[in-house]
Amino acid sequence: MLQITEKQVQDSITMEMALPVLRKAYEDCMEGEIYAGGRIFTPVRGQENVGQWLVANCTNQPYFGSKFSSVFPQNVKKGLPSVISKVSLYSALTGELHALIDANYLTAIKTGGSAAIATDLMSKKDAGKLGIIGTGLQAFSQVLAIQEVRKITELYVYDVMPERVDRFIEQIETVKNSPYKIIAAGTANECVAQSDIICTCTTSLTPVFEGSYVKPGTHINAIGSFTSFMQEIDEETVLRSDKVTTEHMEGLWDAAGDIIIPLEKGLISKDKVNGTVGDILTGTILGRENDQEITLYESVGSGVLDIALSIAIYEKFRK
Structure with missing residues (x-):
């Protein structure tokens, strides 16, 4: 062994x-x-x-x-x-x-890699402004992965503990694959408003930004919520999303508080979720149909x- x-x-x-x-x-x-x-x-x-x-x-x-x-x-x-x-x-x-x-x-590489595959399939082809909320290992892997599938021009970073942001930026400077700008955002909403691709990588039980700040055409990777009572993404973001995918449908309804909470409130039905990343890869569903759609990849973990x-x-x- x-x-x-x-x-x-x-x-x-x-x-x-x-x-x-x-x-x-x-x-x-x-x-x-x-x-x-x-x-x-x-x-x-x-x-x-x-x-x-x-x-x-x-x-x-x-x-x-x-x-x-x-x-x-x-x-x-x-x-x-x-x-x-x-x-x-x-x-x-x-x-x-x-x-x-x-x-x-x-786990971080797996989560980042899966989000990068979803980003490649669902984000706009010219999406270049990446926003990261959270500065832990999962956030690091998101940048590491997404820069492989999109040409990043600007990276916005926010964390509720500001002292962690500078250290995170120093880490990314050593691994970035092109000379993109890295900017410390003053608030989570500012980070979201500036970004074409958003990754939330926290362990928060409550929403980390306001959905009204999400621009048309944005792709969101919701990474942190993986239990039925965690809600990293607010209900407005879910309601505004034109396409929602995940790793496995069964796991989503067991563990994605971001989706389960608005479902239990009667704000959405189960058909709000279009399918899985595998469905897009095999052509069963489309990842994006136009540059105005807001797309959401809800990660809940995949054995x-x-x-x-x-x-x-x-x-x-x-x-």
């Missing part, structure tokens, strides 16, 4: 490697060759702290696996990651444990993508 550390994952995985793995996982999922099981999440001593388990099984490779993540937002005040994850990868032939993989960076990426890392190390 291999134990693959966080550092080993960081040293072995790149966005260039991850994007084709994730695209293929979406396509394989549409073919039924890899599929997600039911998710489990549990609040831990209140609703702010959460533990979550995602699982996936392969029919075209000899693996199945699970990922556990804990989300403790106050960890940032203790110098710890707010999200801590680990993947267990098993043999589908014997049930033996093949690997334990530290998965904080893996399929986690396990697909874990298999790629495991096979690299076992050779």
Whole structure:
């Protein structure tokens, strides 16, 4: 049994490697060759702290696996990651444990890569102004991934803890793939108003910006909300969105507070959600039909993508 550390994952995985793995996982999922099981999440001593388990099984490779993540937002005040994850990868032939993989960076790359695929399919082709709300590892991976699919001209950054913004900008300066400007936004609404692509990467339980500031033609990657009671995106944003997609429909109705809350209030019906990223990739639905549409990718986590990426890392190390 291999134990693959966080550092080993960081040293072995790149966005260039991850994007084709994730695209293929979406396509394989549409073919039924890899599929997600039911998710489990549990609040831990209140609703702010959460533990979550995602699982996936392969029919075209000899693996199945699970990922556990804990989300403790106050960890940032203790110098710890707010999200801590680990993947267990098993043999589908014997049930033996093949690997334990530290998965904080893996999760960030997976989430960023999936959002980049959605961005490529749903945002305007000339979208160049990117807005990031939040400055943690997930936010970092969003920039790392989206700059691979769109030519970024300006990056706007906002965080409720202003002291974190300068450090984040310094990190992005070391990895940006073109000489785009990086601007610290004074407010979340300012960040949104200036952007063609918006990524929300927080652990907030309440909306982080006002939907009235979203411009026509904007694409939004809503990353932070993954339980039924988290609402990172406000109801106006959901109502104004012309197209809404996710990783898996079942997971969305289990875990996306951004969508579940307006549904329970009777503001939307389930047909507000058009389908999945896999549906767009395979041509079942369209990602964008004109430059005025507001599009929303609601990420709730995907065991399929986690396990697909874990298999790629495991096979690299076992050779």
